[in-house]
Amino acid sequence: MDAELYKELVNKVKAEITISENADREIAIGFASCIAVQLDNDGKDYELCLSEICQIATTIANPSSKSRKDLLDELDDFEKKFDLSKPVSLLCADTDKVKSYVFGSAKLPEVRGASIILDELNKSGIEKIFSKDELNVCKECLIYYAGGSVMAIVPSCKAQEICKEIEKMYLNTTKVATITAIAEPFHLYEYCFGLNANNFSCEDFKEMWRKSDPKQKKIIRNYYDIKADEPSDKDLEDAFEKTKGFNELTRFMTNRLKVAKQNKESVPYFETGRFLRLCDSCQSKTA
Structure with a gap:
């Protein structure tokens, strides 16, 4: 469009x-x-x-x-x-190795300046991307953007393009700092009722609990945050309702983002040679 x-x-x-x-x-x-x-x-x-x-x-x-x-x-x-089929994707992004960029210099004014640059990117930079009509997104698509993190909904057909646009903006502006952005398509009902909501009801959950052995129940207890030692049907229903919602998608995306950040290649920089000058601030990268 x-x-x-x-x-x-x-x-x-x-x-x-x-x-x-x-x-x-x-x-x-x-x-x-x-x-x-x-x-x-x-x-x-x-x-x-x-x-x-x-x-x-x-x-x-x-x-x-x-x-x-x-x-x-x-x-x-x-x-x-x-x-x-899953028309809307959930996009999550998080700044990589913030401390190594902000504290790349020991000079207090430059530390403050680096922090301001990242803060500006995370506010006006992200807003600018979500104001680009050619990307087919608007500011209303933004759910959260602060503290180096972004969460938004985007058309599934544009998801990867927007992820690349966010990552490119950070690197082009700072030359060093990077951000990892991922997107995952979900069914519309999953935004209201969590993962696989159409094929996993509360009755299915209670049946799963009854058939599980102690080891499996420990995993289920941790995932659904079940407090009672011997949960009643009401306890199980409350745990199911509390877990199966939008927050389940955010947990899923947080784990996916963590893996993506761990597997991401670092941005290379060249050691200074005979004809290159060291940065006056960090004394390690080229100026």
Whole structure:
């Protein structure tokens, strides 16, 4: 989708979504625009169903308005109706080795300056990327961006391009500091009810608990944060409801991001030779 068409789409979505709560409205706008972009990428006319898209996005932003089963069925039916497979991706990014960049110099003003550069990148830099209509994302897609970390929803067809854009911005600006960005597509109902929500119900969970041996129960207890020694059905239901939601996706992405950061290659720099001058600050890299 070209930049002008995307700008027009976002304006239409903003006019269509009329939630009074500002935070919910922004989330709904983000989801609606992502779904529309994915439909357009799949060769479908999103304008014919824009009202339905906005209605679904509003429901995702405020899932408590319906029962779990009704909402799960509604979101699943929507994906099947338009032949969509995981149209919205969750993007997470985190700055690499912050301390080695910030404290690359022993001089206090330069330490402060490096910290300010990273802080500026994480605020205005990320906002700038999520204001690029040509990337088909808007500021409403941002969930969180602070402290060197970013979380956002993006159209699945644009996810890898946006990840590369974020990583490129950090390296091009600092020449040394890097950020790791990953994205994973999820079903719409998974944003409300956690991983594999359509195939794993609370009854399935209780049955799994009853059939598990002590070793397996220890793993389940840790994952679902079950406190009671002999949990009742109500304890299990509460643990299931508490775990199976958006926070389960964030836990999944945090683990994936940690692995990506560990396996990431360091940015190379060349040792100074005869015709190169050492940096006055760090005395190790070339100036």
